Amino acid sequence: MRPWVWIVGAGVVSVLSAGCVERRMLIVSDPPGATVLVNGQNAGLTPASVPFTYYGKYDITLIRDGYQTKTYQARIRRPWFQFFPIDFAAEVLYPGHIQDNRTLSFQMEPMIQPTSEQLIRGAEAIRQRGQTLGPSEN
Numbered sequence: 001m002r003p004w005v006w007i008v009g010a011g012v013v014s015v016l017s018a019g020c021v022e023r024r025m026l027i028v029s030d031p032p033g034a035t036v037l038v039n040g041q042n043a044g045l046t047p048a049s050v051p052f053t054y055y056g057k058y059d060i061t062l063i064r065d066g067y068q069t070k071t072y073q074a075r076i077r078r079p080w081f082q083f084f085p086i087d088f089a090a091e092v093l094y095p096g097h098i099q100d101n102r103t104l105s106f107q108m109e110p111m112i113q114p115t116s117e118q119l120i121r122g123a124e125a126i127r128q129r130g131q132t133l134g135p136s137e138n
Contacts, residue, residue: 021098023052025076028105029062037061052076060104067108074104 027036029046036043036050039059043050046062055078061071079100114122 021100023100025050025052025102025104030107034062034064062106066111068111072106076102
């Protein structure tokens with residue numbers, strides 16, 4: 001056989017057997033057991049391991065009884081092997097498997113219960129605003 005056939009064959013085999021980059025974020029909350037939404041999609045309870053496909057900003061919402069529901073904006077930066085032209089070698093030519101794991105940790109804040117006096121003052125303020133509006137037209 002001709003030598004170029006071996007070279008082309010080896011190239012095709014190396015490309016087909018090339019590895020890939022697997023990206024995952026581990027979302028951890030204190031306390032654990034919070035419901036996690038990643039960009040509005042349910043990802044389970046913390047600690048939650050979620051695959052991701054792009055680097056950049058993600059909206060992480062944590063929900064748990066007795067704690068304030070809060071949305072955090074997390075930014076996941078590209079690692080050194082994801083910059084051009086190294087990314088081509090890492091994604092296509094490197095025969096192994098690359099794992100990019102990120103851990104995002106969040107401290108949840110307890111729900112603050114208003115006192116009876118604060119509730120009464122708030123209700124009084126709403127009633128006074130309602131009286132200034134006048135009758136509604138149907």
